[in-house]
Amino acid sequence: MWRQFATCLSIAASSLLCTGCWDSTEIDRLSIVTMTGVDLAEDGQSVLGSVQIARASELGTTGGGSPSTSTGSAKAYLVESAEGPTEIEVISKIRASLPRKLFMGHRRVIVIGEEYARRGVGQLMDEVVRNPQSRLRTYVVVAFHEQAQKMLQVPSDLNRLPSDAIVEMEQSGSVLAVDARRFAKQLTSHSDPYTMGIRIFTNEMSEASPEALTLENIAVFRRDKLVDWLQGPAAKGFLWVSKDLREDSETVILPDDTGKVSVRLGSVRTSHHVVVIHGQPELYINLHTIFDINQNASRLNLLRPSNMSMVRQALQAKIQSEITAAMQQLQRDQSDPLGVGNELFKYYPALWRRLEPRWRDMYANMPVHYNIDVNVRNAGLMSSL
Known part of the structure; x- marks a missing residue:
């Protein structure tokens, strides 16, 4: 009996410590x-x-499950x-x-x-x-x-x-x-x-x-x-190199008035790194993309490798033009959203300490090199009509 009494007493004492949600506020x-x-x-x-x-x-919702507010x-x-x-x-x-x-x-x-x-x-x-x-x-x-x-x-x-x-x-x-x-x-x-x-x-x-x-x-x-x-092409160019782009569709105009081709982005891998040459930093931008054909609005039979190569070259030229527009504007504004200064600080600390006082001016004139690799797949079974 004393054991049961001691158990009840300990439970009662423990309940005093359970204060619950003392600072809760109703919604x-x-x-x-x-x-x-x-x-x-x-x-x-x-x-x-x-x-x-x-x-x-x-x-909330009404009794029937429909929203109470449109x-x-x-x-x-x-x-x-x-x-x-x-x-x-x-x-x-x-x-x-x-x-x-x-x-x-x-x-x-x-x-x-x-x-x-x-x-x-x-x-x-x-x-x-x-x-x-x-x-x-x-x-x-x-x-x-x-x-x-x-x-x-x-x-x-x-x-x-x-x-x-x-x-x-x-x-x-x-x-x-x-x-x-x-x-x-x-x-x-x-x-x-x-x-x-x-x-x-x-x-x-x-x-x-x-x-x-x-x-x-x-x-x-x-x-x-x-x-x-x-804005426009410059904004799209920055999206290409920012590593944020996962969904995209592109339409390119093919040369010689042959028409247009629309593609959908399958995958994209992008990287950029700084190479120091003779004490001067240079930026290298690498982009590898895979596109799927969405629509062939041209007179070309895309089952022919030469025609697919034409589409690939047109896409490559368009993407490089957009990235170039973005980098030129960023260098003109002396804005470094890609983190070139961060990379110099991390991998070339001694060089960074020397360049930091005049980094903005140097960044504005830094050479930029582009490596754009474009692949196009899924031409489909239909040729031009």
């Missing part, structure tokens, strides 16, 4: 932030911060903004204006306004890294010729939350997927950061949402300041 008491934006205020000095907050009550409805989220001298002060003001606790743990996207990015993003990234609620897997994008605040207000046709649409585009394999961890690592190294630009375009085919968001153009930085945009 209906939280303001769940899914996306944030940061801009320069009108005075050019203060920070204009915006948060996109999900309406949790609107994101896709793309602005009722699924709201946007709150405030101004302050620092990013932390802005968040504090927004938090004070809301009846619920602001929760940043589910933030998926950070949008940086172009003017703010040109002034410098060092303070913003310092806050992101130090914030215990901030996830370093949050994607970072820069608003193309626009304020971040406006980007947070554009709904999506296919997603209830615009942040979810941006994340899906980032994960598509056809654009750069740069999160806060990667951006901060670039910022604190001997290279320069880069990320995708986000742009508003007019969607004339949609009556419900006349405006939509797209990830287009590449923002390149020099240290923590935005210096330029890679």
